[in-house]
Amino acid sequence: MSNATSHNETVHRVSFLDKDSIRIPILKILQADGTVYENAVLPAIDETLAHKIYDTCVFTRVLDERMLGAQRQGRISFYMTCTGEEASIIGSAASLDSGDVILAQYREHAALRYRGFTTEQFMNQLFSNEKDLGKGRQMPIHYGSAELNYQTISSPLATQIPQATGVGYSLKMQGKRNIAICYFGEGAASEGDFHAGLNMAAVLSSPTIFFCRNNGYAISTPTSEQFKGNGIASRGPGYGMHTIRVDGNDMLAVLAATQQARSYAIENNAPVLIEAMTYRLGAHSSSDDPSGYRSKDEEAKWQQHDPVKRFKLWMINKGWLTEKQDAALFEKYRSEVLAEVKIAEKLPMSHIDTLIEDVYDTPTPLLKQQLDTLKKHLKKYPKSYPNSEGSV
Amino acid sequence: MAEINMLQAINDALSMAMETDEKAILFGEDVGHFGGVFRATSGLQEKFGRDRCFNTPLTEQGIAGFANGLASNGMTAIAEIQFADYIFPAIDQIVNETAKFRYRSGNEFNVGGVTFRTPYGGGIAGGHYHSQSPEAYFTQTAGLKVVVPRNAYQAKGLLLASIRDNNPVIFFEPKRLYRANVGEVPDGDYEIELGKAEVVREGTDITLLAWGAQVEIIEKAADMASKEGISCEIIDLRTLAPWDVETVAESVKKTGRLLINHEAPLTGGFAGEISATIQEQCFLYLESPISRVCGLDTPYPLIHEKEYMPDALKTFDAIKASIKF
Numbered sequence: 001m002s003n004a005t006s007h008n009e010t011v012h013r014v015s016f017l018d019k020d021s022i023r024i025p026i027l028k029i030l031q032a033d034g035t036v037y038e039n040a041v042l043p044a045i046d047e048t049l050a051h052k053i054y055d056t057c058v059f060t061r062v063l064d065e066r067m068l069g070a071q072r073q074g075r076i077s078f079y080m081t082c083t084g085e086e087a088s089i090i091g092s093a094a095s096l097d098s099g100d101v102i103l104a105q106y107r108e109h110a111a112l113r114y115r116g117f118t119t120e121q122f123m124n125q126l127f128s129n130e131k132d133l134g135k136g137r138q139m140p141i142h143y144g145s146a147e148l149n150y151q152t153i154s155s156p157l158a159t160q161i162p163q164a165t166g167v168g169y170s171l172k173m174q175g176k177r178n179i180a181i182c183y184f185g186e187g188a189a190s191e192g193d194f195h196a197g198l199n200m201a202a203v204l205s206s207p208t209i210f211f212c213r214n215n216g217y218a219i220s221t222p223t224s225e226q227f228k229g230n231g232i233a234s235r236g237p238g239y240g241m242h243t244i245r246v247d248g249n250d251m252l253a254v255l256a257a258t259q260q261a262r263s264y265a266i267e268n269n270a271p272v273l274i275e276a277m278t279y280r281l282g283a284h285s286s287s288d289d290p291s292g293y294r295s296k297d298e299e300a301k302w303q304q305h306d307p308v309k310r311f312k313l314w315m316i317n318k319g320w321l322t323e324k325q326d327a328a329l330f331e332k333y334r335s336e337v338l339a340e341v342k343i344a345e346k347l348p349m350s351h352i353d354t355l356i357e358d359v360y361d362t363p364t365p366l367l368k369q370q371l372d373t374l375k376k377h378l379k380k381y382p383k384s385y386p387n388s389e390g391s392v
Numbered sequence: 393m394a395e396i397n398m399l400q401a402i403n404d405a406l407s408m409a410m411e412t413d414e415k416a417i418l419f420g421e422d423v424g425h426f427g428g429v430f431r432a433t434s435g436l437q438e439k440f441g442r443d444r445c446f447n448t449p450l451t452e453q454g455i456a457g458f459a460n461g462l463a464s465n466g467m468t469a470i471a472e473i474q475f476a477d478y479i480f481p482a483i484d485q486i487v488n489e490t491a492k493f494r495y496r497s498g499n500e501f502n503v504g505g506v507t508f509r510t511p512y513g514g515g516i517a518g519g520h521y522h523s524q525s526p527e528a529y530f531t532q533t534a535g536l537k538v539v540v541p542r543n544a545y546q547a548k549g550l551l552l553a554s555i556r557d558n559n560p561v562i563f564f565e566p567k568r569l570y571r572a573n574v575g576e577v578p579d580g581d582y583e584i585e586l587g588k589a590e591v592v593r594e595g596t597d598i599t600l601l602a603w604g605a606q607v608e609i610i611e612k613a614a615d616m617a618s619k620e621g622i623s624c625e626i627i628d629l630r631t632l633a634p635w636d637v638e639t640v641a642e643s644v645k646k647t648g649r650l651l652i653n654h655e656a657p658l659t660g661g662f663a664g665e666i667s668a669t670i671q672e673q674c675f676l677y678l679e680s681p682i683s684r685v686c687g688l689d690t691p692y693p694l695i696h697e698k699e700y701m702p703d704a705l706k707t708f709d710a711i712k713a714s715i716k717f
Contacts, residue, residue, distance in 0.1 A: 220426035
């Protein structure tokens with residue numbers, strides 16, 4: 001008998017499994033006032049870790065506020081905030097080892113910051129200047145850093161999911177006690193790549209955490225038009241995968257779940273699915289206007305569940321933070337971001353020669369010839385191509 | 393007759409297609425209440441109800457497969473793929489299913505009722521994944537029609553013809569012209585025949601050929617050339633599969649020269665196919681090699697978008713080179 005049926009009973013009259021029979025508890029540790037629930041089991045966290053987490057929260061808030069503003073002023077072409085989802089992203093990133101590989105969707109820059117991406121590096125990417133690690137080839141927010149084990153963002157949705165399965169498997173083959181973590185939204189979980197990635201991870205025993213940010217919307221499409229099942233978590237057992245649902249606005253719950261998921265993945269060479277219930281407080285992107293598909297009342301309701309505020313109150317209750325220190329931290333990052341914007345926006349773009357680099361490991365003869373023809377043209381009409389004027 | 397932009401013309405065509413065909417169903421990511429990320433389907437859910445115009449889950453392969461299923465059973469499926477860059481998860485359904493449904497079944501079944509609409513092309517600072525022109529992946533697939541409008545008027549007539557054509561059509565919409573292109577569009581129902589190119593401007597010295605957003609680029613280049621006494625004939629190909637060999641060949645026999653412009657990379661681009669056919673048909677008439685002004689063989693860039701694009705200046709220089717050859 002196959003393992004699909006080995007622990008199931010036999011019946012002799014028609015009996016459907018009720019579609020609502022899967023009940024999934026949600027892990028909550030931290031309450032809105034910053035106190036913990038009675039009997040809650042806390043994650044491993046000391047003052048140093050708490051400060052690093054909170055520091056990342058504040059930086060992210062400041063970055064999102066200032067750079068959305070910069071987009072509105074026309075200084076950068078595009079931006080995406082993660083406002084409201086900081087606990088999901090930072091709580092999970094803080095549960096990892098720096099050797100664990102992150103495959104993000106696009107709204108997880110807070111995890112990259114947690115890993116150590118500098119303010120200057122953020123600005124270089126956002127302003128597409130010559131110091132951008134991606135050489136100015138992708139739209140703003142498509143960060144990546146090999147040094148920090150954070151694979152470069154690709155806009156197509158869910159492509160990173162089966163890739164994460166492969167990365168997790170490779171870490172196992174390389175004998176490393178590390179995992180891959182894959183972030184995606186509940187909308188991306190409708191793509192075929194989601195099924196492929198999770199099923200392969202379970203079948204091939206890939207130590208990978210699949211971290212779903214269920215933030216309520218895929219651009220304008222609400223979860224009610226995205227799936228009919230009990231969220232994304234209900235799918236985990238179908239793949240034979242350990243699964244947990246957490247309050248994604250609860251830093252301590254996300255931390256606890258991800259710490260244990262990581263241990264389980266490494267000890268058992270197995271994937272884990274985490275569904276973090278949260279809310280995208282901002283627009284999908286700077287190109288989007290949510291007033292066309294959701295109410296201000298709904299947004300205001302979720303403002304009450306601000307994950308950063310909740311964690312801050314916990315820090316204050318612990319005696320690890322004061323309002324004064326908090327204000328100073330915001331001020332520090334506001335100045336830092338502003339200063340780095342001023343530097344980054346003045347730096348030149350990557351040289352025109354980089355246009356044909358990295359298509360292959362070395363440029364082909366045809367590419368070299370195309371670049372040569374292009375440069376002759378640019379030299380003839382320099383004023384018509386301001387980005388490369390004076391560089392050929 | 394009203395002055396409207398291309399998005400309004402597309403919205404108008406969709407509305408008309410739904411009104412005149414009760415079997416028509418319109419769907420895709422965010423196309424329902426919100427009206428699509430570009431608002432091409434604004435107001436259509438309110439007009440036709442949630443059963444005929446709706447959001448799908450976020451899955452392009454699902455959208456394409458669902459469209460095939462609808463059409464195989466007699467419905468008219470109008471599916472939106474949010475960006476042409478995101479059509480690739482659907483390529484199995486489109487290339488192996490949509491395109492071969494009729495042929496493989498000996499015409500027992502067909503999905504001629506399928507139309508895929510999708511915004512394509514650059515010029516909006518969209519980088520790799522909001523700028524590509526993937527038409528040539530589909531022109532090599534027998535069984536698919538590939539249509540690209542250049543302006544609001546063309547968009548309405550070609551889209552209505554595409555939806556009503558008894559063959560599956562991929563309808564590529566030049567998104568940089570969505571709001572930028574405004575023109576007179578009849579209020580009523582009209583169709584523009586598929587498979588027919590249009591001579592947009594007559595000329596005697598060289599034929600310039602493009603489709604979609606690049607037609608206005610070759611028009612600008614032709615204006616520059618005319619100041620130097622060069623008379624350009626301009627053709628909008630409009631349908632890439634099946635393409636109108638006769639109109640292009642006739643023009644080239646008259647002018648003796650051909651320049652093809654497309655945004656997609658040079659290698660494997662549709663200009664190669666046109667060049668090969670035209671040199672076969674017009675070999676003895678050609679006075680210079682057929683010229684291709686295309687994107688570079690790189691992924692679509694961001695900061696060097698302007699340099700990458702086959703713009704009017706590059707086209708102008710290529711026209712002069714062809715004349716002086």
